[in-house]
Amino acid sequence: MSALDDNLKKAEAYLERFRKDGVLNQIGGEAVPASDGTTFETISPIDLKPIAKVAHGKSKDIDRAARAAKAAFRDWAAMPGDARKKLLHKIADAIVARAEEIAFVECMDTGQALKFMAKAALRGAENFRFYADRAPSARDGRTLYGPGQVNMTTRAPIGPVGVITPWNTPFMLSTWKIAPALAAGCTVVHKPAEFSPLTARLLVEIAEEAGLPKGVWNLVNGMGEDAGKALTEHPDIKAIGFVGESRTGSMIMKQGAETLKRVHFELGGKNPVIVFADADLERAADAAVFMIYSLNGERCTSSSRLLVEASVYDKFTALVAEKARRIKVGHPLDPATVVGPLIHPVHEKKVLEYISIGKAEGATVAAGGEKVQGPGGGCYVGPTLFTGANNNMRIAREEIFGPVLTAIPFKDEAEALEIANDTTYGLTGYLWTADVTRALRFTEALEAGMIWVNSENVRHLPTPFGGVKNSGIGRDGGDWSFDFYMETKNIAFATGAHAIAKLGG
Incomplete structure (x- = not known):
């Protein structure tokens, strides 16, 4: 048996559960179909044959997921950073344990070569480890001295966030967005691209099996015009992290404007x-x-x-x-x-x-x-x-x-x-x-x-990642991710009895 034949046999075994059960949403810790029961098909670009039926989430499903994320936020945000660190490392360990499954499923769903996808799960695990180690210090700030006062800054998670990921390398890019959000103390509603939804389902399962509390991470499949739009407009979602086309980023910005959402966009390029x-x-x-x-x-x-x-x-x-x-x-x-x-x-x-x-x-x-x-x-x-x-x-x-x-x-x-x-x-x-x-x-x-x-793209995780002009807004990587997923607060303490202007006295 050739290496390809052996890999195909393994891939079919990994895909069997999707062919049988479909791809469900994950809301509040439960695997659920779309609220209206509708589905869409994901096909393999290898032979254009259907792989599985996927739950077609819409505004009602997004609303349920956003409410689940909101309900889970208080306890997750209050969890000590050391506890989040241990949990995120457990997720990374579980990703590594299922690296072959992730790679084979991603290859069949996206058409990407195993030469590169074999490392996708390991890169995803490294993203979780990188931010796990930073979770204990995520809320740390600075001390700034001024005349007659000392200022102390601190950070707090912004709240439930929406993450919309693309179809090209969906597993790795999902971890790149979701790991820092969880490390910061945010809860998540994830809408993966409709062309390649399979590994997003694996990822949320891995996280919950590793012990992530119910509702902290919710998954809703759907199209940009229904599930995506509902997510960007939902009042309980405080920020949107998006990777995709520049045109879509512009639409998301318009949709989120009424609720004054913070946005982070990694968009197109002609590099x-x-x-x-x-x-x-x-x-x-x-x-x-x-x-x-x-x-x-x-x-x-x-x-x-x-x-x-x-x-x-x-x-x-x-x-x-x-x-x-x-x-x-x-x-x-x-x-x-x-x-x-x-x-x-x-x-x-x-x-x-x-x-x-x-x-x-x-x-x-x-x-x-x-x-x-x-x-x-x-x-x-x-x-x-x-x-x-x-x-x-x-x-x-x-x-x-x-x-x-x-x-x-x-x-x-x-x-x-x-x-x-x-x-x-x-x-x-x-x-x-x-x-x-x-x-x-x-x-x-x-x-x-x-x-x-004098180099190709060699990523160093502590460095900022993002573009200018129509290529994006904001930066991922290192502490820059926490700047997006967290709010900074300043508290000023007077160090003496300074003169206060007297009005009306």
């Missing part, structure tokens, strides 16, 4: 990787290829614009094209696969339309550029590289969110910066150069929330 002639071109090519073709190109931090100094443009793009053509497209559970099927036929159609747009705009297809016949006949698109492009083309300006890279030449540092900043987005940037003074100048002027120099 440049800028390669100067003095860079280590082989390493830069490996990094550029990794950042656009790993995770099927379905990642907000992908380096989807490749800006290369003109003197090495032809050499460098030829190197990238050669690497792209060697990437294995195949079944996500095949250990050798790098690019699996895209998430859904709707998204596949969008990506293929952009490839057609690029051709019509006059860009040259140096690699890929077409649908691939993969195992199961699902949503496979080959790793694609466009050369001969410019920054006015739609393929250079609009987020494609697939394995499509657009290469643009530049003549000097000034033009590279102009092209890099000529976008409505500002999530990440990647700079390759051997000139440290150039790196300092360029990163200072580059309009992006996160920049990696």
Whole structure:
């Protein structure tokens, strides 16, 4: 039996419970169907066949979940930080124990390759451990001295929060949002993306089996226009953490305005990787290829614009094209696969339309550029590289969110910066150069929330994560997450009998 056959057998065993029982909501510690009994199907992008029926939650289900989160908030917020720390570590341990199940289910539900999803559960567990260790100090503040007074700041959890996660790497991104919320003392209503709901169900089960009190974490499946809208408008939900498209973020902001919700958005990107002639071109090519073709190109931090100094443009793009053509497209559970099927036929159609747009705009297809016949006949698109492009083309300006890279030449540092900043987005940037003074100048002027120099995206959990312009509002990571999920209070103590103005006396 091949490794793929063995993995498929295991995956089917893990999926059997979903095929049999469906995917239920979790509200107040109970697995429940939608209040009106309706469901929707989640399909596998591998063969487009249904995996399971999913509870289709709507406003009534969100209301019930929000009330459960509100009822659980007082006791959860009052729990000592050390107790929350132990519990979150137990959740992390339980995630690790079920890492294979999580990875296989995620591969079948999203089309992401096992090469990357095998680590998704471990990254999710690390997110819980990171914030577990910070739970005891989450409420700590500062002491600030002023003339005749001493100020003491402290933090308190903001209340029940809504978390809306995307379909591309749903398990890891759910932990990235929910772990700090729980560590801060907030309760949660989670609405996962409708295209990939399975691992969200596993995650909340794992948490409650590890001892998380009922109602602290509630899960409601549904669509953005019903469950999502109800969550963003609900008066008991004090904040919304959202990862997804910029357009959707704008809608959420409008929907939450009436209840003055705090929002944190991690949105889209059209991120440049800028390669100067003095860079280590082989390493830069490996990094550029990794950042656009790993995770099927379905990642907000992908380096989807490749800006290369003109003197090495032809050499460098030829190197990238050669690497792209060697990437294995195949079944996500095949250990050798790098690019699996895209998430859904709707998204596949969008990506293929952009490839057609690029051709019509006059860009040259140096690699890929077409649908691939993969195992199961699902949503496979080959790793694609466009050369001969410019920054006015739609393929250079609009987020494609697939394995499509657009290469643009530049003549000097000034033009590279102009092209890099000529976008409505500002999530990440990647700079390759051997000139440290150039790196300092360029990163200072580059309009992006996160920049990696001579590196692909290597996350360090204590650092801030987030974008500028249309790429987001706020920062995740380290203490920045607590700034979002907690309110800061200042108490001023007089240290002497200072003069008080007398009015009317």
